[in-house]
Amino acid sequence: MSDRSESDRLQRESWLQSTIRRPEIGAFIVMIVIIVALLFASNGKAFNALGLKNNIKIISQFGIIALGAAMLMIAGEFDLSIGSMIGFAGMAMAMMLKWGLPFGLGAATPFTAFAVTLVMTLALGWFIGWVVVKSGLSSFIVTLAFLFFLRGVTEVSYRLINQSTQISGLPDFKEESWFANIIGGEVFGWFYNAWFALGKWVEGMGIDRTEQWFLLGGNLNRRGEQWVEGFDARFFWFILIAVVAWFVLSKTRMGNWIYATGDNKEAARANGVPVNSVKIGLFMFTAFCATMFAACQVFDTNTSDAAKGNLMELFAIAIAVVGGTLMTGGFGSMLGVVFGAITVGLVSNAVFFIPEIDGAWFRVFLGAILLAAVFANERIRKRITGGI
Amino acid sequence: MAEPYMRVENIVKKFGPFIALNGVNLEVYPGEVHALLGDNGAGKSTLIKTLAGVHAPTSGQIYIEGQPANFRSPRDASNAGIGTVYQDLALNQLMSVTRNFFMGREITNAFGSMKMDEMDKIAHEEMLKIGIDFSDPTQAVGTMSGGQRQTLAIARAIHFGARVLILDEPTSALGQKQQMEVLKTIKRVRARGDIGIIFITHNEIHSKLVADRFTFLALGQVIGEGTKAELEGQDIRRLMAGGADIGQLEKEFAEL
Ligand SMILES: Nc1ncnc2c1ncn2[C@@H]1O[C@H](COP(=O)(O)OP(=O)(O)OP(=O)(O)O)[C@@H](O)[C@H]1O
Numbered sequence: 001m002s003d004r005s006e007s008d009r010l011q012r013e014s015w016l017q018s019t020i021r022r023p024e025i026g027a028f029i030v031m032i033v034i035i036v037a038l039l040f041a042s043n044g045k046a047f048n049a050l051g052l053k054n055n056i057k058i059i060s061q062f063g064i065i066a067l068g069a070a071m072l073m074i075a076g077e078f079d080l081s082i083g084s085m086i087g088f089a090g091m092a093m094a095m096m097l098k099w100g101l102p103f104g105l106g107a108a109t110p111f112t113a114f115a116v117t118l119v120m121t122l123a124l125g126w127f128i129g130w131v132v133v134k135s136g137l138s139s140f141i142v143t144l145a146f147l148f149f150l151r152g153v154t155e156v157s158y159r160l161i162n163q164s165t166q167i168s169g170l171p172d173f174k175e176e177s178w179f180a181n182i183i184g185g186e187v188f189g190w191f192y193n194a195w196f197a198l199g200k201w202v203e204g205m206g207i208d209r210t211e212q213w214f215l216l217g218g219n220l221n222r223r224g225e226q227w228v229e230g231f232d233a234r235f236f237w238f239i240l241i242a243v244v245a246w247f248v249l250s251k252t253r254m255g256n257w258i259y260a261t262g263d264n265k266e267a268a269r270a271n272g273v274p275v276n277s278v279k280i281g282l283f284m285f286t287a288f289c290a291t292m293f294a295a296c297q298v299f300d301t302n303t304s305d306a307a308k309g310n311l312m313e314l315f316a317i318a319i320a321v322v323g324g325t326l327m328t329g330g331f332g333s334m335l336g337v338v339f340g341a342i343t344v345g346l347v348s349n350a351v352f353f354i355p356e357i358d359g360a361w362f363r364v365f366l367g368a369i370l371l372a373a374v375f376a377n378e379r380i381r382k383r384i385t386g387g388i
Numbered sequence: 389m390a391e392p393y394m395r396v397e398n399i400v401k402k403f404g405p406f407i408a409l410n411g412v413n414l415e416v417y418p419g420e421v422h423a424l425l426g427d428n429g430a431g432k433s434t435l436i437k438t439l440a441g442v443h444a445p446t447s448g449q450i451y452i453e454g455q456p457a458n459f460r461s462p463r464d465a466s467n468a469g470i471g472t473v474y475q476d477l478a479l480n481q482l483m484s485v486t487r488n489f490f491m492g493r494e495i496t497n498a499f500g501s502m503k504m505d506e507m508d509k510i511a512h513e514e515m516l517k518i519g520i521d522f523s524d525p526t527q528a529v530g531t532m533s534g535g536q537r538q539t540l541a542i543a544r545a546i547h548f549g550a551r552v553l554i555l556d557e558p559t560s561a562l563g564q565k566q567q568m569e570v571l572k573t574i575k576r577v578r579a580r581g582d583i584g585i586i587f588i589t590h591n592e593i594h595s596k597l598v599a600d601r602f603t604f605l606a607l608g609q610v611i612g613e614g615t616k617a618e619l620e621g622q623d624i625r626r627l628m629a630g631g632a633d634i635g636q637l638e639k640e641f642a643e644l
């Protein structure tokens with residue numbers, strides 16, 4: 001009998017080895033490649049003051065809904081109603097801001113419009129989850145039903161109450177409402193102030209502003225003053241939701257329950273995990289993410305229309321998969337989803353910085369990396385489950 | 389003689405018109421291994437599912453430490469100290485050893501975040517106690533061997549207060565060496581002295597190796613039972629086959 005024990009069979013991995021085995025590594029490498037490629041192809045314009053702001057805007061939009069979709073996918077379910085939920089939430093908020101609160105409760109403030117909308121969308125999320133859990137039907141088909149249902153309700157409501165499927169020309173609520181401002185205004189102004197000051201300082205050193213494509217490029221108005229004042233507030237919400245989602249998933253009991261629910265529902269249930277509540281809670285979370293997406297849009301632009309959020313559910317799922325989330329549930333990482341959102345966001349926006357290319361290439365690219373990611377994820381799953 | 393921790397009296401379980409269990413008695417003593425034997429379809433799994441709170445018995449009574457107990461859910465049974473390790477083990481392949489160990493019963497601090505270090509340590513220690521030194525608690529269960537998974541499920545049941553450990557065919561899907569590992573694990577748990585084990589198997593040799601007490605089921609009824617000493621000299625194999633005569637089978641073979 002040898003005195004080798006089980007623990008001797010495990011080699012200690014170096015930091016590098018364990019890093020390249022991380023599930024996010026694929027998404028990370030693709031992201032770096034895209035950033036570098038875009039940097040060169042756009043002559044840096046994609047990352048100057050204005051370019052960065054625009055890119056972060058779209059990345060945050062994708063990110064907010066992809067985080068919700070990924071959480072739900074890890075628990076083993078899909079939500080195809082995200083896009084219609086965005087449309088519905090945007091409609092509800094804009095309509096209340098224009099026509100007042102329902103049941104004659106008077107004029108709406110940005111906060112009350114948001115709060116009433118959130119109550120409705122969370123209730124819808126709860127109901128969708130409840131139907132999925134109680135019926136035992138595939139969430140694919142149940143949420144597909146809500147994709148049509150909610151989009152239809154949105155359009156019908158617009159026509160009945162507003163006579164038109166869009167609302168524009170709302171007052172700019174950001175001016176007087178702090179609430180509208182933290183949702184639709186700008187954040188991290190200090191970042192751009194410092195950036196601009198640095199550019200000015202370099203200019204003072206004798207380097208002309210036309211040479212400064214990076215420090216001052218895209219950041220001067222006609223009078224030579226600072227133009228970009230900060231990131232869109234959705235950047236803040238994206239970071240906040242990402243940090244909370246990461247914490248919950250990897251550090252808390254709830255996270256363990258989410259993984260357990262998506263991996264093997266029966267095993268989780270046998271150990272006392274409330275799998276139904278976990279699922280319903282996550283359907284409410286995707287509804288919340290959709291509502292935040294819509295709120296940022298409404299308060300940023302002071303407009304809304306019936307087509308808002310169209311196809312967003314599919315982008316959210318695609319980004320979750322590109323970020324390493326398994327289609328079959330039980331596995332995924334919020335960090336990977338953030339990388340996925342950055343990648344997809346940058347590519348979808350690339351046409352603005354490289355006008356020569358046809359914007360449709362974005363979809364070609366998305367299809368290609370989606371397929372690649374599915375194969376990569378499947379390999380990771382096989383490695384973890386020992387090949388079955 | 390010591391008090392049995394669990395006593396089962398006249399359990400009847402009907403599935404519609406089908407009588408799966410027809411008045412079964414069983415006693416489980418702390419520190420003993422009780423082998424539950426019987427042919428396919430004899431009703432072994434049905435019996436333990438009744439004990440584990442999955443099925444409610446049609447009639448009959450379960451006593452825990454002399455007190456009548458009625459289990460309305462697996463939760464009730466587990467709170468009463470009945471830890472069941474099912475054939476499929478109720479483990480999640482993609483999750484780590486520690487996350488599986490504490491699934492549904494995580495240790496958290498006041499903010500609801502898990503104390504991962506403490507949980508890693510407990511999982512490691514509990515598994516070490518019954519036989520495997522598992523160095524990496526972050527390893528996914530999917531990559532563990534069948535015997536290791538079995539050990540994990542047993543260690544988990546014990547850690548969360550099982551006084552009766554029910555093992556449904558724990559050796560059936562394993563290779564020779566791993567079967568022996570599981571038997572050793574059973575022996576180690578037995579040596580603690582405070583836990584009674586119900587061990588279901590189709591393997592005569594395994595049951596003789598570890599069991600102190602035997603119950604033979606056939607067609608939903610007990611056809612023989614007793615301690616190892618009492619059964620000495622009796623034909624365990626005949627009882628395991630539900631009373632069929634092996635000699636008869638040999639004759640039939642000869643005719644073929
Ligand atoms: N839910 C059920 N509904 C109807 N009949 C059932 C049900 N569960 C078990 N049975 C029947 O009860 C009988 C006993 O089954 P059980 O699973 O307890 O056998 P077993 O002794 O565990 O057999 P094996 O050794 O093959 O595991 C079988 O005839 C089975 O078909």
Ligand SMILES: [Mg+2]
Binds near residue numbers: 434
């Ligand atoms: Mg069985």
